Amino acid sequence: MVKPIRLGGAVKKNNQSFAQLTTTLFATLLISGAVGASDLVLTNGKILTVDSLFSEAQAIAIDGGRIVAIGSNASVAKHIKADTKLIDLNGKTVIPGLIDNHMHLVRGAQNWQRQIRLEGVLDYQEALSQIEKAAKRAKPGEWLTAPGGFVERQFDGRPGAGFLRKDLDRVAPENPVYLQHLFDWGYANSAALERIGVNPENPEGMAGLLLDNQGLPEGPVTKRAQWLIEQQVAQDKQADQLANAHQALSDLAKTGLTTVVDAGGFNTVDSLYAPFQSLDEQGELPIRLYYMKQVVDWQQGNRATNLQRLDGVRFGEGSDFFKPVAVGEQLLLSVQDTAGSPANSGDAVKAEFLEKAAELAKRGVQLHLHAVNDQSINQHLDAFAEINKTYPLAPLRWTLAHVDGIQPETIDRANDLGILFAIHSRPVLIGYRFQSRFGPKANQMTPMKTLTEKGALWGLGSDSPTVSIYNPFRTLWWAINGRMVDGTKVSEQNVDRKQALIAHTINNARLANEESNLGSLEIGKRADLVVIDQDYMKIEASQISKIRSLATMVDGEWVYRDASF
Template structure:
């Protein structure tokens, strides 16, 4: 508390550490009339709720000014494009759609279909949408709907410790949605942390491919893949499955949470780097790049062996060129070429020569989206 009060003696300050832990200063507790004694620590979802409600928006709709302000922060980190794989409970997309219609977005935003399937009735509603109520790739290079995810059936939610095969009561609706997605040409970006889920899902995709071979062209993506093993990666590559690796794994000090990105890179499978921001890990791409290259976790210790780290060039391609392919925008974005949209960033240090453990200190001095300057440092 002393450190937070010294940093912000007059302004309420709230810092989220992860889903269920955070910190606040005295002014923040006073603003919400909460007595937390001398402790700055917040624990549990209920403990965080007053703060998350206060700093986001109670009706889950934000003002255009707040959206643009947050986008400017991301532009300042060098980001020009994001993929929002959220659920209806995480916010209303109407304000974003309005801004995109006016061509006012400094950040390209693609999103998944907003629905919540958790029981028979809601699954039927979701299937109605997937089967024709909505269309995949309803986007332009600026904004719009791409695919399904990150939880296409909400009860199918694994973690890195998950070791069991999913029972039919959960796997049945998940399979039904997966088949519907393939039949209707949807790309899927699904939360797959454990090896057990990865194996069961690969078995399902093999079954889907027998009926719908085109599924191999849809770039279905396994997100996180903390527990996936080399034999699973090889199977996935053969099936056309891609991988989205997120630096949320850097927030853990457990070796089991470190995905095998070296194996991913060597497999020939399509894979991309991201963060899982903003409530799980920092959005800063240079923090992610440093992690992928140096292998150090949040405690500064090595998270995995050297053969599971990647080179600077591999990491950079995964965060740019390969991500553009994951989002089906490689014809317009992902590389600097004549005829493509001019998204680029100018850095204050040389990414290729700086010490690997100092890559996170790199800062953009200028960011452009579509040839327009969206961020420029004060210097």
């Protein structure tokens, strides 16, 4: 017989609604033989399909990794057979698998198992407790690192200098500790300083140490001291990179992510992709990892663009779990910009950029380009407009990434060329810096609301793990509330929860040319979904960051299940 499974406990015999469903519908279908039978059916849920109508369903049927039916309990019951597994969701909300359109996971996964996770921790003592727990798991002498994902101002009760050396020594006395603060400074304990030849009690001649009133290292490190520590950390790679890669992806699955697009970036050398490719070949990738092909050879000292690196690359092809989807996020390092510093605008640089970008268009390759400053973006659009005369860009889905400083009229220019946008939750950590640099204008930066009003297609990602937080519900929380992790209001460009979810699912699938397979829960698509512990559409907006995945499914298989599910 069909055996239903109830979320959070056994099915009660007196559950009349479920009993009626099983006796009047399921039993009849089992006797007569179900048409279009399936392996798994989830019933009695609130399923947000994120289809074109943003419709809701009660049940979903899955077979062979794809969705074969979705709708009411009664309509989906037609897909039940004797060995179909039934799960009663008991009213729980289901959403499409969340997609991050821009993450630096391949680079960040090194030593993942030894990393300290401080994302979302809001108390200094709790942060120290996390470090202490990591030290107890580690062997004496092993490096413990936090690769960013926090800002010191988020920790209530923190000292003025951030993490103090004496506190790090206390919680990790037998391990060198290094905590990376964004891409700025770091914090080190005594054991870390000793690894670079610094006597913490007599730190003579070392640049980059913040000293206390007794002339001793207080904790923060920068300049040469920071560089030397980072070199030590880089040399201390764990031998089993497969385990690091698998653990990183498993941790992402636990948050509700089912697909990540890796953006490569500085120092993302080719060898870093090897463990992920091996896992794919072994059929052991828990979630989908798409990636941007690097045209800058980071192993070469000149870091020049070399488009010959694209020869033989078949974009969008490969396994369903691991394949290249674009070039990015750098095309030419000389046009790298920031919110306050535009790209190099010399004639030679613009000519080279036009040449390289035109070659991508000629090859029919998608470009996902780092672009933050409005002046830089307009410079790129000048080149795009010229290329568009010969090679229409709209079908290529070229994408501008970050676009924190883009202005409304520039959005119009990009829209006219069919350019898409990848928005990232970096202000959840660095929004205060935009406020400091640009004043009230910062409230209109990272313009999700304006993009939506202008009908632009934009997706939502994180740019984690260093300058943002990889938990997608923190990203959704930021997009909906416009606040930093510490609660500081930094944006008036926030959007409603419906638009945020669309941006984090189906729009990101469109950015990756995967909307026929991913991004919404519709018949024929891959069964990538997340069962969550709160009603996403009704929970207080301020609480969205606290939503947890109870279970994450990729390709019809559970890749994460909470003990209560």
